[in-house]
Amino acid sequence: MLSDTLPKAASKTGEQIAVQIDGVGKSFAGTVALKPIWLKIARGEFLTLLGPSGCGKTTLLNLIAGFLEADAGELFIHRDLVTRVPPHLREIGIVFQNYALFPHMSVAQNVAYGLRTRRVSKVEITERVREALALVKLEDFADRRPRQLSGGQQQRVALARALVIRPRVLLLDEPFSALDRNLRGAMQVELREIQSSLGLTTVFVTHDQSEALSMSDRIAVMSRAQIQQIGTPDEIYDRPQSRFVSTFVGDANLFSATLISSSGKDVRLKLGEVGLDLTTYQSDLPAPGPVTLFVRPEHCRLTEAGSPGAVPATVALAVYQGSYTELYLDCPFADTGRAMLRVPASTVMAPGTAVGIALPQQGPAIFPKE
Amino acid sequence: MKKSLADHLLDWSGRIFLTAILGFLVLPFFVVAIASFNKGAILSFPPEAWSVQWYVNAFEYRDFGAGLRNSLRIAAIGAGIALIAGAGFAFVFQRYEFRFKSGLNAILMSPLIIPNFTIGLGILILTASASLPRNLWTVVTVHVIIVLPFVVRSVYVSLQNLERNYENAAESLGASPAYVLLTITAPLLLPGLIAGGIFAAILSFNEFTASLYVVNRGTTTLPVAMYNYVREYADPTLAAISVMYALAVAVLLLVLHRIFRLERVLNVE
Numbered sequence: 276m277l278s279d280t281l282p283k284a285a286s287k288t289g290e291q292i293a294v295q296i297d298g299v300g301k302s303f304a305g306t307v308a309l310k311p312i313w314l315k316i317a318r319g320e321f322l323t324l325l326g327p328s329g330c331g332k333t334t335l336l337n338l339i340a341g342f343l344e345a346d347a348g349e350l351f352i353h354r355d356l357v358t359r360v361p362p363h364l365r366e367i368g369i370v371f372q373n374y375a376l377f378p379h380m381s382v383a384q385n386v387a388y389g390l391r392t393r394r395v396s397k398v399e400i401t402e403r404v405r406e407a408l409a410l411v412k413l414e415d416f417a418d419r420r421p422r423q424l425s426g427g428q429q430q431r432v433a434l435a436r437a438l439v440i441r442p443r444v445l446l447l448d449e450p451f452s453a454l455d456r457n458l459r460g461a462m463q464v465e466l467r468e469i470q471s472s473l474g475l476t477t478v479f480v481t482h483d484q485s486e487a488l489s490m491s492d493r494i495a496v497m498s499r500a501q502i503q504q505i506g507t508p509d510e511i512y513d514r515p516q517s518r519f520v521s522t523f524v525g526d527a528n529l530f531s532a533t534l535i536s537s538s539g540k541d542v543r544l545k546l547g548e549v550g551l552d553l554t555t556y557q558s559d560l561p562a563p564g565p566v567t568l569f570v571r572p573e574h575c576r577l578t579e580a581g582s583p584g585a586v587p588a589t590v591a592l593a594v595y596q597g598s599y600t601e602l603y604l605d606c607p608f609a610d611t612g613r614a615m616l617r618v619p620a621s622t623v624m625a626p627g628t629a630v631g632i633a634l635p636q637q638g639p640a641i642f643p644k645e
Numbered sequence: 646m647k648k649s650l651a652d653h654l655l656d657w658s659g660r661i662f663l664t665a666i667l668g669f670l671v672l673p674f675f676v677v678a679i680a681s682f683n684k685g686a687i688l689s690f691p692p693e694a695w696s697v698q699w700y701v702n703a704f705e706y707r708d709f710g711a712g713l714r715n716s717l718r719i720a721a722i723g724a725g726i727a728l729i730a731g732a733g734f735a736f737v738f739q740r741y742e743f744r745f746k747s748g749l750n751a752i753l754m755s756p757l758i759i760p761n762f763t764i765g766l767g768i769l770i771l772t773a774s775a776s777l778p779r780n781l782w783t784v785v786t787v788h789v790i791i792v793l794p795f796v797v798r799s800v801y802v803s804l805q806n807l808e809r810n811y812e813n814a815a816e817s818l819g820a821s822p823a824y825v826l827l828t829i830t831a832p833l834l835l836p837g838l839i840a841g842g843i844f845a846a847i848l849s850f851n852e853f854t855a856s857l858y859v860v861n862r863g864t865t866t867l868p869v870a871m872y873n874y875v876r877e878y879a880d881p882t883l884a885a886i887s888v889m890y891a892l893a894v895a896v897l898l899l900v901l902h903r904i905f906r907l908e909r910v911l912n913v914e
Binding site for chain 2: 367368
């Protein structure tokens with residue numbers, strides 16, 4: 276599966292490559308932190324590494340930054356081979372989760388740091404620091420110390436400090452996780468605006484799937500030290516290629532079914548007594564036998580119990596969410612015993628009511644039974 | 646809530662017990678302080694007459710002046726060397742993995758378990774058998790060995806508390822490892838380094854048992870001079886010195902505490 280997504284990604288980014296990762300892998304004391312991966316990131320692209328903790332996303336980021344040295348493979352930034360180049364010569368900008376602003380320096384000194392290491396003239400430093408602080412709307416805070424700033428302001432300083440050196444790649448290591456929810460949304464929009472206006476290649480590490488979906492040009496979903504799937508946010512959401520991706524990104528209803536037969540993308544399934552004929556988006560289908568059927572909640576429809584082709588279920592719980600209601604159903608075929616549907620907020624359903632779940636003809640996927 | 650009689654007894658016995666312990670801790674100091682102002686050479690309690698003559702005597706006795714100068718010089722040089730060496734060792738230990746790390750660590754920390762007199766005796770035998778001169782540097786060597794574990798620990802803890810991302814961020818901004826050390830690591834470690842150095846100096850200044858073996862007439866430290874004095878004279882001059890000594894160290898520790906927070910230096914937080 277990995278092999279069929281990669282050539283696609285590579286051809287898409289054929290024009291101008293910012294980062295090229297060729298078989299880079301890393302182990303720590305015998306534990307594989309990152310299996311060898313191949314990945315090309317286009318100039319100006321916003322690529323998100325999405326995955327649970329321990330999936331290898333931070334390891335990959337540290338390898339790109341140069342804080343870790345790869346066991347195998349080669350890494351290119353703007354066509355330069357940088358596999359053995361130390362971090363200070365890689366010309367990358369990085370924003371850490373805790374920002375890591377130098378506590379013994381003022382805001383302006385923090386931002387100027389990367390210019391001083393480059394021996395930029397004093398006049399130019401002053402000008403570029405002012406510009407960078409203006410970009411993040413912190414001109415008036417130049418003389419403050421980092422500890423005198425709020426979390427959001429500290430993050431802007433960290434961003435200005437990384438941007439002022441005009442990095443070839445900007446690396447973001449979970450930069451929003453320390454911010455409260457409202458501020459996080461505002462900072463995400465602001466960051467994306469700055470990023471696209473500067474045409475800055477960005478690699479963004481997060482475990483938050485909604486953040487990944489809303490910000491990225493492409494998402495690489497990672498788990499178990501490798502990339503499980505890479506694609507645009509809608510590809511990842513609408514056409515997950517594995518059970519892991521389907522459940523990690525967005526909500527998923529998974530049903531235990533038996534695959535009777537398949538021809539091309541058309542499949543015939545049985546859920547107990549209920550027979551289903553569906554068309555999937557997959558090119559690879561498992562062999563006939565026990566399988567897992569994946570459908571997004573918004574593609575399921577609530578019908579009356581016993582309707583032809585409907586999966587039988589009973590209402591367990593209705594959770595009012597304002598604009599809609601989440602209906603949790605006990606369903607003998609659901610993998611976890613529960614399925615979830617979103618219904619209009621006005622729907623009233625008493626627990627225990629027998630209902631049916633109508634599945635769409637187009638668009639579900641079938642994964643091998645795990 | 647109403648307390649039972651047993652609770653009251655426990656409560657009060659606890660308080661008395663704690664007060665007694667604290668009393669025992671400070672009692673020697675008060676006895677010595679009272680003795681130092683006693684007019685007579687032989688301690689009587691309570692003193693029959695008061696005087697500061699022992700303080701005057703302490704300042705006039707030449708061995709004490711020489712001892713103080715030696716002690717200060719040894720403490721300054723020893724703490725300086727221990728600080729530089731200790732910071733280096735701590736840095737290597739915290740940042741690198743190598744084959745004989747635990748062995749080297751055990752050797753560095755061994756002065757904590759080897760008695761000071763053994764260290765002094767060892768160096769004495771060593772200098773004698775190698776026919777090396779016994780001078781100020783011999784004493785400094787002994788003191789460096791004794792205070793080094795404390796400095797290593799203190800700097801190691803400071804390094805461990807130092808957020809690694811500061812250095813990573815600096816490196817990503819184009820700073821070479823040496824520039825990072827100079828502009829980020831060293832300034833952020835400075836409080837820990839200074840405190841570690843002062844702590845080492847105090848330990849060195851107080852050191853007696855090991856020094857006793859390696860000093861000669863010219864390099865006698867203040868604690869050894871005091872010991873020599875008490876063997877010849879039995880008057881409260883030493884009490885006067887002890888009081889000044891304790892006060893000076895207390896003032897120094899107070900200043901240290903104000904500036905750097907002592908708990909952090911001693912790693913007992």
